[in-house]
Each structure stands twice: as C-alpha cells, then as structure tokens.
Amino acid sequence: MVACIGGGQLGRMLGLAGLPLGVCFRFLDPSAEACARDVGELLVAEYDDPRALGRLADGADVVTFEFENVPVEAAARVGAVPGRAALEQGQDRLREKELFRSLAIPTARFGSVEETGLPALVKSRRLGYDGKGQRRVDVADALGEGELAEELVAFDRELSIVGVRARSGETRFWPVGENLHRDGILRVTRAPAPGAPQSDAEAICTKIMDALDYVGVLAVELFEVGGRLLANEFAPRVHNTAHWTIDGAATSQFENHLRAILGLPLGPTELRAPSAMVNLIGSVPALEAMLELPGARVHLYGKAPRQGRKVGHLTLIDPAEDTVQRAVALADAR
Numbered sequence: 001m002v003a004c005i006g007g008g009q010l011g012r013m014l015g016l017a018g019l020p021l022g023v024c025f026r027f028l029d030p031s032a033e034a035c036a037r038d039v040g041e042l043l044v045a046e047y048d049d050p051r052a053l054g055r056l057a058d059g060a061d062v063v064t065f066e067f068e069n070v071p072v073e074a075a076a077r078v079g080a081v082p083g084r085a086a087l088e089q090g091q092d093r094l095r096e097k098e099l100f101r102s103l104a105i106p107t108a109r110f111g112s113v114e115e116t117g118l119p120a121l122v123k124s125r126r127l128g129y130d131g132k133g134q135r136r137v138d139v140a141d142a143l144g145e146g147e148l149a150e151e152l153v154a155f156d157r158e159l160s161i162v163g164v165r166a167r168s169g170e171t172r173f174w175p176v177g178e179n180l181h182r183d184g185i186l187r188v189t190r191a192p193a194p195g196a197p198q199s200d201a202e203a204i205c206t207k208i209m210d211a212l213d214y215v216g217v218l219a220v221e222l223f224e225v226g227g228r229l230l231a232n233e234f235a236p237r238v239h240n241t242a243h244w245t246i247d248g249a250a251t252s253q254f255e256n257h258l259r260a261i262l263g264l265p266l267g268p269t270e271l272r273a274p275s276a277m278v279n280l281i282g283s284v285p286a287l288e289a290m291l292e293l294p295g296a297r298v299h300l301y302g303k304a305p306r307q308g309r310k311v312g313h314l315t316l317i318d319p320a321e322d323t324v325q326r327a328v329a330l331a332d333a334r
C-alpha cells in the first residue's frame with residue numbers, strides 16, 4: 001500500500017497507475033471532496049496533524065506526496081519519499097536557484113533588483129505556484145520580506161524535462177515537452193518539443209536528482225533562449241507537463257514514480273506517439289465534443305468546476321495542428 005500526502009488529481013492519477021499493478025492507496029487531504037478518493041482510502045485532516053499522519057503511514061510500504069508545499073516536518077515524520085532535501089530545496093525559490101548555481105546549471109540572474117537589472121520579476125520565495133505571488137517591476141524598487149527578484153527572460157519558448165531516478169541511482173527521461181502558459185497556468189504541452197536539446201535537458205535533470213540523492217519522478221521547467229537552456233524551477237513530484245505520458249509513452253510518469261519509490265524496476269520511457277496535452281481549466285466541455293477530436297484521450301479529475309481550477313486534460317495522439325487548435329478552442333469556449 002502506498003500512502004500519499006495530498007489527494008488532488010496527481011494523487012488520483014498515481015492511484016490509477018497503481019491499480020493494474022495491485023498497488024492500493026491511502027490519501028491524506030484536508031478536503032472531504034479530494035478527487036483521489038475515487039481510487040483509494042481518503043483520510044480527511046490537515047497535513048500537519050500528527051495523529052492523521054500516523055494513521056496515514058500505518059501499514060504503508062512507502063509514503064509519498066503529490067505537491068511540494070507539504071510541511072517538511074510532516075513529511076519527515078512519516079519518512080516520505082522523496083525526502084527532506086528535495087522538499088527543503090524546492091520550497092524556497094532562493095535555495096532552489098542557489099542549488100542550480102552550485103551545480104553550474106544556468107539560470108536567469110537572481111537576487112536583488114540591482115543584481116537582476118530591469119525589467120525584473122519579483123516572486124515570493126515560498127508557496128508561489130502557477131504564476132501566483134509574482135509581479136513585474138520596471139522601475140527600481142526595494143524587495144519586500146521573503147521576496148526574490150529575477151531577470152525577466154525574453155525566452156524563445158518554455159520547455160520541461162521530466163525524469164525518474166531509482167533507488168539504485170539509475171535514471172530515465174521522457175522526451176522534452178514544449179509548454180504554453182496563459183495567466184501563469186499551463187495550457188498546452190507538446191511532446192516531443194521539435195528540435196529540443198534533449199541531452200542538455202537530461203544533463204540538468206540528472207545533476208539535480210543526483211545532488212539530492214532523489215528517488216521518484218522530478219520535473220525541471222526550463223527557458224530556451226537562443227538554443228541555450230536556463231533552469232527556472234524544479235518540482236520533486238509528478239508534473240502537469242508529463243501528463244501526456246499516460247497515453248503517449250511506453251510507461252507513464254505515474255507508474256514510474258510508483259516503480260521507483262517501491263524499489264521496482266523502472267519501465268521504458270520512450271515515445272509511443274507524438275502527443276499534445278491540453279488542460280481543461282474551470283469547467284469540462286461536453287464529453288461528446290471532446291471524444292470527436294481525432295486521437296483524443298479524455299482524462300477528467302472528478303472535481304467540481306471553479307474558475308482557474310484544473311478539472312481535467314485531453315491528450316491528443318499524433319494530432320494534426322488543426323486538431324490541437326480545435327481542442328484549445330473547446331477548452332476555452334466557456
């Protein structure tokens with residue numbers, strides 16, 4: 001049995017990947033509506049509730065988590081995998097950037113506005129995600145408490161590399177994805193990204209996973225500028241930009257995360273078919289309209305509609321460009 005801190009869609013897709021392997025799940029989430037409840041037992045309590053954490057871990061083969069802002073103490077208390085180092089480095093944008101620097105991984109300039117130059121992006125060091133807690137600064141400005149400035153990068157495109165590392169240190173990678181964001185939220189991933197520097201991206205991901213002695217799936221978000229890669233951030237978990245691997249790769253990121261943390265052999269990560277993933281945000285389009293798209297695979301998370309909320313995704317297998325545009329229009333038509 002796998003215990004998972006967090007019962008959102010990532011937990012749900014981990015649970016779904018576990019079913020055919022005979023791996024069952026228990027989730028901890030503060031919401032009784034948490035959508036992973038459809039695929040395992042759900043404990044409803046706060047993430048730092050010591051009694052609930054004890055119940056979560058009781059009888060589990062391993063404890064994992066589906067988002068990186070889980071309290072480090074709580075995760076450490078139950079020996080969650082991946083461990084403390086990955087969480088601590090990933091929860092603070094300054095420490096994350098310092099880790100990249102120490103590993104000679106290029107990043108945007110960061111620090112104070114004097115160090116980055118203008119225009120700059122000021123981000124909160126903690127608990128920022130999906131572009132939340134960010135502001136653009138065009139004139140010299142002092143940083144607030146707990147803030148970090150970054151050079152505003154005029155990137156050519158956003159890419160991500162997602163890899164998995166086993167307990168033995170063996171690593172595997174999925175093809176680099178090309179990501180389109182709107183309002184700071186991921187809308188579309190295409191994989192493989194045409195002409196992407198796959199081996200450079202893998203080298204960056206390997207350095208991070210090795211430095212943290214990491215076990216499981218880890219994603220690195222990258223900016224491509226003139227053929228060069230800058231690391232923006234890493235996530236020590238399964239990642240939205242690799243949801244396409246359920247349908248488009250030989251083994252999904254969810255299954256390989258389970259294999260890694262359970263000490264099982266990793267599965268092959270190669271492409272089955274070029275794929276595009278379109279996020280469904282806010283509400284779900286008509287099922288019939290989605291299923292009419294050629295090569296579409298529909299993944300609904302069983303979440304109530306709410307503005308800005310990820311409620312599902314479509315994977316389009318070997319799609320024509322026109323099909324991707326139709327899927328995006330469908331996802332936007334509300």
Ligand code: AMP
Pocket residue numbers: 108121128129130131132134150151152153154158181184221232233
């Ligand atoms: P983050 O919260 O770091 O994931 O940033 C969310 C989105 O903001 C990224 O996917 C980029 O589109 C944009 N962004 C973040 N950092 C920078 C930067 N230094 N320069 C330009 N765009 C950025």
